[in-house]
Amino acid sequence: MADDSDLFETIASAVPFGEYMAKGLEVVQGMYNFGRSGQGQQAIEQLQQQVQAIGADLKNLSGKVDELNARVTQDENLARLRSINGYHRDIEGLAFELTHATSADEIAVIAKKASLSASSMTDDEDLWLWSDILHHPSPGGTEGTELTTPEFKVIPLPVYGLTVGLFSLASSLHIAKEPSAAGGYLSTFQTLADTVSVRPDWVDIEKPAKTLPEKIRASITVMPIAATNYPAGGKCTYGLECVNRIERTAVIVRTVTLTDSPAGSMCEAPPNLGYADETRIEDEYAPIQLLAVLEEMLFRLRTSGTLADPPRQDFPDIRAVTGALYAVQPDGDLVMYSFNTDNHLSTPFDWHTSGTVVGTGWRNYIDILSGYWNVLYAVQDDGAILWYEHDGAANEVNSWSGPKVVEAATIQIDNWIDWRISGGSGWMYQVRRSEGVGGGLKQAIPRITLESAYHAGYKTGEGSFSQPATLANQWSQYRIVFSGSNNVIFGISDDGRLWWHRHDPVHGSLEGPVEVGSGWDIFRNVFSSGNGMIFGIYPNGTMMGYLLNEWELGPHDGPATWVGPVPVGGPNWNGFQRIIPRFDEGSITVK
Missing domain, CATH: 2.115.10.10 (Tachylectin 2)
Structure with missing residues (x-):
């Protein structure tokens, strides 16, 4: 049980987390941009280069987890990391194969393997559950250390993004060579799209989070904290605190002063105060942006069978x-x-x-x-x-x-x-x-x-x-x-x-x-x-x-x-x- 004096050492800090996620976003966005412009070969070449870059981050993560393991048992985290490295090696191999594939059948096999790998990653719930370290300071200078209960983290996300991105490229190339193959991909497009999308009827707090973006959004909360209990001159001031349970951070993002609070009443924040801030912070969070790019790629594939931008249609009455x-x-x-x-x-x-x-x-x-x-x-x-x-x-x-x-x-x-x-x-x-x-x-x-x-x-x-x-x-x-x-x-x-x-x-x-x-x-x-x-x-x-x-x-x-x-x-x-x-x-x- 943690108290206010305890300190967390989160697994998210085992790599430069922001850079790691930003790199994953950059890779997926780059592949999509090349795919949209019809430059499939350039997208494949970039994929190969960036797979290696993310591999370097995974090595840094492995070293950090090994260091943590020397102090506290981290067998579960190590096993998860080994699984991620295994998926990364698979994608590295598939990216190399895709570079040299020429026939529709060869590309179809690569797309199938990538889709199975992506499904395996999302089906493995334990892959996304990671333990942090909780430090208990003591007056004598010593401290107790224990592992927290595993919670949802986005550590596998960059590799998952590479996997879905590679599948998207391969399926788009396959359909370009063999248009009749489009129908065979529809169920896979839909299944993967469901995984990277927020369900239309999902509302945070009201329904359990199931998909990846739902779990991320449910981990970020902005709540108003009243600076005073009663209005001063009809004004109530609140600090909007953003709690990110993935990275275990809590930050005041801004203050809000409401000027129409009646005298004699307590300062009570109106419903949804902070909701717009929460949504903005979530939308700007690199893991959410990465998933949004994947969602757009899969939507385009499902509706048109290609990542390439459609030619501008000439409507006679367009305005x-x-x-x-x-x-x-x-x-x-x-x-x-x-x-x-x-x-x-x-x-x-x-x-x-x-x-x-x-x-x-x-x-x-x-x-x-x-x-x-x-x-x-x-x-x-x-x-x-x-x-x-x-x-x-x-x-x-x-x-x-x-x-x-x-x-x-x-x-x-x-x-x-x-x-x-x-x-x-x-x-x-x-x-x-x-x-x-x-x-x-x-x-x-x-x-x-x-x-x-x-x-x-x-x-x-x-x-x-x-x-x-x-x-x-x-x-x-x-x-x-x-x-x-x-x-x-x-x-x-x-x-x-x-x-x-x-x-x-x-x-x-x-x-x-x-x-x-x-x-x-x-x-x-x-x-x-x-x-x-x-x-x-x-x-x-x-x-x-x-x-x-x-x-x-x-x-x-x-x-x-x-x-x-x-x-x-x-x-x-x-x-x-x-x-x-x-x-x-x-x-x-x-x-």
Whole structure:
């Protein structure tokens, strides 16, 4: 049992850990880059050189473990190290064979051996469990030393990355020579991809970690530590401490001061404070980056059968698509992410900002909606709606006009609003639910209405919203409702089907529902940035992008047609209190 005076000597310190992992990342990334450019032979040559470089690190590790073994029994760690060295020798041999292989059959044999080696490494759970040394200082100058219970470490990861990388290169070369062989690799691509990916439904703490990136992310935690028990002048300060159980380090990464803490209350950190920092630290951790490269390689192989970049497809109507998302962090900072892609999603999403802080103090609003490009509507808990204009939107800086009250405070006792949706250009919709009647409370069927209101001064903040007008008296009870811009409204039913609606402001009519998709219940959050671009966020925080071609007028001449899904990258999107997509024609807040 360790106490505060004990010191750990971790196996991760047996080599320059950062350099060792960075070298593994560099090797895998280099192989992928050569593969993407179609330079398979150069990738193989680089693989051979780097296999030797990682072998030198393994020798250093062996010497260190031998040194530790002289002081404390380390037989289990030595056995694990011998296994890693064995895998390394196998890959060294396969890399040499691949350099000289010419026929499809020879390359296929190499790919098969590499895939079996990779599977063997992941199936051997003990290979990833390593003991550290615990030192017990004593007043007399002597110390006790003992081994800790074996825990998950990433020591085998660089060799595992080489193994999967070699398999990826060999299978890509084999398929290039024999295209009909692609189908025989699909199950292997999927199995390996599952090992290096975070499961869509995995949430740290809520579910046990099974895959490699899940185990790494579960080993890194950022928690707020209050500097004081009570607010000083309405302020509470927290230190965000990052604990890395793989390397046994604990570091304060930054301090956060919240300025809206009520007097007389204790300092209690809001939920998820530190979550965004934790995700960022994990994403920047070399072992996670290495696995992300492997995941991308295997995804490309599974979908196209090659590592090579596809030739640029000439779409007759291709055009650039840009957009931006606002997001409220748990500490109340408003950050902005901008992206570029195209209307066929053939261009990978380019997040050309990584969360620029453009505002503070946004965490206490119960809803925030995009109104028109740089206009946001913020809803207070008393029902009042405030208008803000982001003057610094173009340059992504913290400069605002407002707030202006555009809806007075209201208190509703017998009914409440489930969703507020911005239709763009001054239109706002709300789904209102009131208690039903008949047969007592348990038998009462709630009345759900869809209402519309218009703010003529949406560009300047002048005036107020019109009185709500009812569009539907008994609207569907959707689990998620969001805007598609241009007065289009989407709803997701409990069975995962996606339904399209459209409000005609001129005639006051509502078209739909029209079913346009299914399977949308796998996402925790869904929203649109307008013009058919729809995003879905998995429970693990990764986000996928879709494009609905018939988004504006609905699929009247046949079933809906889609582009995607494609992974869009970016941060872990579940780390925010809410996300507000910004587009010229409006969007919805994601709660």
